[in-house]
Amino acid sequence: MPLNTPNQSLQRAMRILFAVGGASDGRSIEQIARRVGLKPNTAGRFVRTMELEKLLVRREGPLRFLIGPAVAELKHLDDTRQLLDVAGRVLVRTQVELVSANFSLAEPEGADSTTRLTVMAARPGVAVLHRAQLHRPYRKASSMLFLAYGTEEGRERFFQKYPFSRDGAALWGTRKRLEVFFEEVVRKGYAQPDFPDEDYYRVAAPVFAPDGRVVAAVGGYFGLEQGPRNRRRLVALTVEAARRITEELR
Template identity: 25%
Template structure:
């Protein structure tokens, strides 16, 4: 690795997770490097628009150029591009919002969000990053990930966002086995109180899981006995159609129904 590039990335990550504004001294302490080195890196990042300095506090925050880079990533993300129509159809069928996500490290990045059909005010969640173990999207991906990747995720720190978040790796592993059997994953208020999710894995042309698509909404609507099975069927069918759109081979992974 190129150390200077690695440190620059660490600065951006610190500003994204510990910010919104941090000073040179704070960043130097967090990175464990000398202040002159951090200052030089910050000036370089500032010159490229990746960070900006607040005039009043002299502290740094993320810059506007990152928006362009993020949008460029989304524009070239094939899963997102292919999912636009399918997500809208699923949102209409389920009457709820639909998210499409990909696994990045130990988090799920929401790359597309189709609003629920009703006209109420809704917040766009594209770009949201959610611990994999607390959401149906993450469980759907992890269940069909290669065994080594699944072991890595289960061995890592399991996030606690609510009292319902699962921190026992054995319990999670049991859930993932169930997901492999049913072809869909459930989330019951594990990332936000009152919210639930039902998601299914999406496969690419290589046959490997590339992400997940799922319905999100109030727990009383999604997980009610009268609605859960119908939504799960709709989610799984949509994931299968999206997988085929991506060129996934027929037969797919066991339980996924591709």
């Protein structure tokens, strides 16, 4: 195919997005087909593929399709490209200093958090961007760090979505222990939760925006076979990487 020949499948997918965008109640496959000029069966195949990629999301009763989370995620990635560019450079350089370690950048997302970028020991020198995948509540060092530095209102939204008695008690025992952990995180400047069934030694440090808000967290982790010296080194490198990213964002 000549390089200047448009890809019709991509064009149709874009037309479907614009056909669905702005429709508060969504659109049926038949409505999409009429607006885009496709047969219903063909439109259905496009819609199912776009649903798998989270470009569209379905709503039942009656069946309708709306714009999916991947579209907002693309916009978010574009808005935060400076943070991702800076973090990628810093974490690649940091990982070279402790080759057994893995490093990541996480961001808060409402009451949740998600990993946006990783530099893995298995692929040194490569910063990999990730599609949003929410962290498990109460377990990730970065998600606990966001709660520690967050507002009381933000914590309450988290506890409403993920009740402590259901999702957190098995890991933390009591709310009091968790609150003490939050205080220690802010005092020390990093989060290092310790769970009996954990397979990794994990630490997370805050990245601050110019206005003082925590906008991201640098995470570092490796297997529990690593000794005290490397663990101290991991904490120091993670905190330093977060500080360097913060400085470059100013």
